[in-house]
Amino acid sequence: MSHPAPAGPDQATLPLTPRGTRLTLLALMLAVLFASTDLMVVNIAMYSIIKEFDPGHGVDDSRWILTVYTLALAVSQPLYGKLADLIGGKRIMVFAMSLFLTGSLACGLSQGMGQLIVFRGVQGLGAGGLLSVATVLAAQIAAPRNRAKYAGYAGGLALVGFVIGPVVGGFFTDAHHLLGVTVDWRWAFFLNIPVGVAVVAVLLVALPNMATRPGIRIDWLGALLMVGGIGALLLVLELGGDTYHWLSGAIAVLVAVGAVLLTAFFLQERRADEPILPPRLYRDQAFRVAVPLSVIAGFAMMGVSYYVALYLRLVRELDAMDTCLHMIPLLVGMLVGLLFTGILIADHGRYKIFPIVGAAVAATGAGLCATVGPDTSSWLISLYLLLFGLGIGQLTQVPLATVQNSVPEDDLGTATTAVVFVRMVGQSLGPAIFGAILNVVYAASLPSWIPADTGASAGAVADSTVTRSLPPEVQHAMGHAFVRGLHGVFLVGAAALVIAFLVAFRYREQPIRDRAGVPAGEPATADGVA
Template sequence: MSTAAVNESGTTDEQPKAQRQVLVALSGLLIALFVATLSSTVVSTALPKMIGALDGSQTQYTWIVTATLLTTTATTPIWGKLADLFSKKNLVQVAVAVFVLGSVAAGVSQSAGQLIAARALQGIGVGGVQALVQIAIAAMIPPRERGRYSGYLSSVTALSTIGGPLLGGFIVDTSWLGWRWCFLISIPFAAAALVLLQRTLRLPVVRRDNVKIDYLGAALITSGVSVLLIWISFVDNSFAWGSWQTAAMVGAALVLLSVALWVETRVAEPIVPLHIIKQRTTVLAILGSLASGTAMFAASVYLSQYFQVSRGYTATEAGMLTIPMMGGVLVSSILAGRMLSRTGKLKPFVVIGSVLLTTGFAGLGTIDHRTSLVFMSVAMLCIGTGVGMTMQNFVLVVQNSVPLKDIGTASTAVTFFRSLGGTFGVTVLGAILARQVADGIAQDHESAAVAYGDATGTIFLIGSAVAALGIIAAVLLKPVTLRTSLDTSEPSPVTTAEAAGTGR
């Protein structure tokens, strides 16, 4: 059997070629991930003008955001299960197509109700893209090498999450564009992603006989999660925490999810296989992902509002002020990914990242309406660096521990809970923030700007407690070395560096 020649740099001649092929295949996936994630953030600075143009209400204002988050979160495990049953390439193309349909519908909406429905459809596509991109990468890159490429995922997510509000502000402030282009601008990029995916993505298709899809389990999980998200969206606004509406909605959600759990233990092809969820590694990764997801969403949403409402900066200036956080995510995700591929040791990165994440949130927990921007920049840098070192790596922890046939389900289980935690976190923190601002104005007669600035520190302090859960999860993880094979049943090939070290 022939062996690959080793050149002067210590790499085989085939390795650069293989890396180029992977990057070409990644191009379509990353473009799809960018536009899908951007759609969730670009509307934040454009919402007032959207609602004004469509004569919408305050409740509809909230639901333009919540509709997307709800369908994205609820459909994530379904996409993951389908990825274990059907062609991953075809599924990611379907998800992009659904996203395009939702974007077109949102861009031509004539009422707030139509826009909410379009955003819900858009969210189904977003959930598919976000889950399936990670699954596709896991299907073609071994865990040991995946760290190098996970940095690209984190960078794309960071750019779209932090850059979205900045782009949205620019679009609505440009007279010849208008708010509809917040949705329409993504269509040509999504179309380009479809073409690239068709031409460059090559993934093995495993044909399985007697496939059974757990439609009942999917419906129960989706319904239970949806009721919880609807409740958290309206509680403390339309009704009180201790009201009969709360009891009815939370009770109904618990019943639905309990029945779903019962169904999942009895069907042949469960949407969320409990044998994966019950594993210690998966539980800890889910806990860590909850912390990093809450951090990423909360930081991007509330920092932008803080800078605009409390400090008086424009949307463009607010976006510029969050550059330390975006830069932290970009640099740390790329550097950590490369170091991870070299060493294969994952635990040190998630431990350090979780500590930095918690430290940054604790720092922002001390801010008020006069806090030094230099101090805030340091705290944001810590948050960004922590997110870059943890968000994708907690998914990688699980992917490394399961066989290839379960990659889809395992990956989306972590992504699902991360999205769920972010959705709940942002909504609950928003309710706390609104109450604190109202109390500050009513009791202390503060201006809205002062009250908002002083209250923002409180929600970040609460966020630091949530982020601390990530430290616990990271510390309790068992030290593992990422495998170099795609599947757990395959022998790990000797890498070039290992071969050189053993004289082979």
């Protein structure tokens, strides 16, 4: 068992020995890596799953394997943050990992598409805790000045997980025989189990328990209203424009249900003893700035990256591997932005400049993406993506660091997961809103001489069987209109980042705390709190 280090000027909430800190940080980062990897692991393996379970109708159901994981991961995060504050992050992290491993084992043993979808939901509920509470615990074992650095490690590994997820899934797409064992898509889930058990063992041994707050009363009604409301609105983004028309009755019902439940949730929070999202957070100036910055960062990051990939596939006609290679500068830029921003904040104790510069650089990159065409050189595309990634990395990192530096320690988990959650909401909004913009600009850019019944819709651009059946002049006009639509998407992304640039000026520079709960320069009382 690692024993707490003696109190010092850089005291953490959960002080550990250097060895205990390294072990715990490694365990937390592995949890983040595997939870983020599993978000994308089934994408490439989906064909093998459909072929085994339901070759006839599995394609229609297969999208829910990803959707239910994403929904469960998103809606559970605010609740995990509150429980970490009330009960202690270690207990909640072990619970979340147990849930994740149970879901992983059940996914690997599934005997049908319906079972797999249900168990992916269980796995997603666990992953929500891994991604959110790991960030909370990393902040608690770090001296406050190093919190931004540790958050950068977590964010960087989450990005790596998103990238390697399809690679892991691709390896398990076809059955292999290793040491007499048949290894197929199920092992993409079984692989989580030994690593997850090791993570739990490290946390149980190395991390001390935090005292549970006396007389706690968990706001279960608020939690139920929040999960229902957020889930309904996220379903709107998942189903709208694809499964259902945006103006359909089903979408209208989901919007109404989500609005009613969230209104009831906010009313409940005002009278609950321990609200899931305490109203006092909204009075914190850093939190009020961090929320819109996080939404815009998620919105621009997911939207621009998704449609750059679409440009590479449909306009440049690259295959999947070449598309991934062309996207590497974006990943490199984001990793550098995340990691170096955290290191610089830790070294110099200042942060306001980073979201300002980050938003400006990201807006420049997104704006330059609006100049690409069928013949744009690969090195220019790489430069634009590198710029965009560098800016987004800074813009993603700072809101979390500022909130952790500003809010009381009792609200650290709640505030941390709230920032992560709203960024995920932005990531969900990005592709949906950008898709609507693409369709509008595409339709406006099509020449009037193309009849409406030719099938020359924006969606048809992705279907080669449709486009090849059309006259060459129609194909050319469709390609031109599609590029114009993409330009509209990237310009909207740049405009959103300009708004983030202006919002970032509202930050009030605060010195990084010298110790948990104590602003820099203020004396601590006997219990360590000023």
